Amino acid sequence: MGFEATYADFSADPARLANADVRLHGARFAGSHLALSAGGTVTLRFEVADPEDVPQVTLTVTALVSKAGGSLGYAPMDVFVQGEPVAENLTVPGGGDLPQDNVFAVPGHLLKPGVNTLEIRSSAEARTMLWLYRVTLDPVWERGRSERARTAAAARDSVFAYRTEVRPAHSSSAHWQPAPRLLFHVDRGEHALPAQLGWRGTDGAETAISFQSNMSDFHGCRRDADGVVHEYRGRVAGRWTYPEGADQVPAESLHRFHTEEGWGGGWHRSHELRLLVDDGGAAPERITWRDQRGNSGVVVLHTLEEEAEVTDVEASDEYAEAGEIAHNLLDDSRDKWLAGDDTALLDFTLARPAAVTSYVLVSANDFPDRDPQDWTLHGSDDGHTWTPLDSRTAETFDRRYQAREFTLRGTPRAHRHLRLEITRNGGAHEIQLAQVRFLERPVGQGFTGYYQRHDEGPIGYRGTPVAASPLTDLPVAASRVASDLETAATSLAETARTLAALAAQLRTR
Numbered sequence: 001m002g003f004e005a006t007y008a009d010f011s012a013d014p015a016r017l018a019n020a021d022v023r024l025h026g027a028r029f030a031g032s033h034l035a036l037s038a039g040g041t042v043t044l045r046f047e048v049a050d051p052e053d054v055p056q057v058t059l060t061v062t063a064l065v066s067k068a069g070g071s072l073g074y075a076p077m078d079v080f081v082q083g084e085p086v087a088e089n090l091t092v093p094g095g096g097d098l099p100q101d102n103v104f105a106v107p108g109h110l111l112k113p114g115v116n117t118l119e120i121r122s123s124a125e126a127r128t129m130l131w132l133y134r135v136t137l138d139p140v141w142e143r144g145r146s147e148r149a150r151t152a153a154a155a156r157d158s159v160f161a162y163r164t165e166v167r168p169a170h171s172s173s174a175h176w177q178p179a180p181r182l183l184f185h186v187d188r189g190e191h192a193l194p195a196q197l198g199w200r201g202t203d204g205a206e207t208a209i210s211f212q213s214n215m216s217d218f219h220g221c222r223r224d225a226d227g228v229v230h231e232y233r234g235r236v237a238g239r240w241t242y243p244e245g246a247d248q249v250p251a252e253s254l255h256r257f258h259t260e261e262g263w264g265g266g267w268h269r270s271h272e273l274r275l276l277v278d279d280g281g282a283a284p285e286r287i288t289w290r291d292q293r294g295n296s297g298v299v300v301l302h303t304l305e306e307e308a309e310v311t312d313v314e315a316s317d318e319y320a321e322a323g324e325i326a327h328n329l330l331d332d333s334r335d336k337w338l339a340g341d342d343t344a345l346l347d348f349t350l351a352r353p354a355a356v357t358s359y360v361l362v363s364a365n366d367f368p369d370r371d372p373q374d375w376t377l378h379g380s381d382d383g384h385t386w387t388p389l390d391s392r393t394a395e396t397f398d399r400r401y402q403a404r405e406f407t408l409r410g411t412p413r414a415h416r417h418l419r420l421e422i423t424r425n426g427g428a429h430e431i432q433l434a435q436v437r438f439l440e441r442p443v444g445q446g447f448t449g450y451y452q453r454h455d456e457g458p459i460g461y462r463g464t465p466v467a468a469s470p471l472t473d474l475p476v477a478a479s480r481v482a483s484d485l486e487t488a489a490t491s492l493a494e495t496a497r498t499l500a501a502l503a504a505q506l507r508t509r
Helices: 145-156 326-330 476-508
Strands: 006-009 016-018 021-029 034-048 056-065 079-083 082-092 099-105 114-122 130-139 159-168 177-187 194-203 206-213 217-223 229-240 253-263 266-270 275-276 284-291 294-305 310-315 335-339 343-356 356-361 374-382 387-392 403-407 415-425 431-433 435-453 459-465
Touching: 006 145, 016 145, 034 431, 056 079, 082 099, 114 130, 130 145, 145 266, 177 194, 177 229, 177 326, 253 435, 275 284, 294 459, 310 326, 326 335, 326 435, 343 435, 387 415
Parallel strands: none
Antiparallel strands: 006 016, 006 130, 021 034, 034 114, 034 130, 056 099, 056 130, 079 082, 079 114, 159 177, 159 229, 177 275, 194 206, 194 284, 206 217, 217 229, 253 266, 253 275, 253 459, 284 294, 294 435, 310 343, 335 431, 343 415, 356 403, 356 435, 374 387, 374 415, 435 459
């Protein structure tokens, strides 16, 4: 193979480098880029194993010329490889906020085995600054390989902290005021940085922001819990590879989920999702994002309760001839249980004793006057001696197949048997229900939402909490090793593809 993925990323200090080292003259780090004054140079040294395999190199220099007041600015650029000019006095477009990708073809005969040099020089006649963001070099038939490696490496530092400011909406003359630090981390294992992020707090406050591509800054808006709207902006103050940085907030602020995606009529296991958004206010209840690859997701956080497993149910009466039996209450179907009386008993046996904190009754398909209105829930250890746990009167269901949850008061005690004693209905001669479920203590926060990949339709998305354990809560050092192994595996896969392409070329010679 000619040479490895090669890049210099100046959006971080120190610069992120692959197969390269950098020397600077008349240049300084300026937050999201290098700023070269007149005559300033950046020299990149990179290794080439066998230039015979590289007929041409694609060189991409991402740069921008700073403005001078209202003018576009002026800072021509020279590019040399091995001291030979590739471009001279090139005027990079200026006057905007987005850097430009300048692409050059470097003849393969300029390369040599071993160390090669690339020099980027700002003209001595420059009147403003040349801002240099990144440089990548690739064999011509593998254009984009180094950029993909760069973005994957940058995405490893996925815990972000920003210094933030706010000012009242529609008050451009008002001064920006400091606001609480923003710390966030959104990662579903796809090595993609966010482009946009939004969240709603449990107090009703809402925020939406959009990032520069290098994550140096964001701009957005927020509505406080009291309804006041602000402009909102931030500048990056720190980046870490997870779990570094996440330890700056309480452990309960970081959510880790086992996830499933819903498509093709079923649910399928997906990547683990990690979520952390801390803006100094109330915890978020909804988070939305779009990443730099165009994928997007929405999650609504909610408390998950464990459902007690029911192994058997017996009823004082059921309509067996029509299949409307008590065991239908345990299914997710809409089949119902029907008793031919205006009072009824339902006895449930659990797989194990459970401290039930709430229960759910689901109304059936027809005749609201068959719905239960008064009842008592009892608990028992042996199925003979019963203790009242909850009583309700004059309850109603607003619609068919409505699920209503009823919470028990006091400290729950575990019982193996539960009895629902229905003492009055809506006036009919029969009683019916579609489903009965018993819930134990909350087991943590889960989420419901959707996920949408670029150029595809939305799919279902849901998650349950990852239980903390020594295997899932790796120390920082172990996490770094895992991340490095991931990167090495990606590099080896790229190497294999390159060797395969080379072998194919050799066969045709």
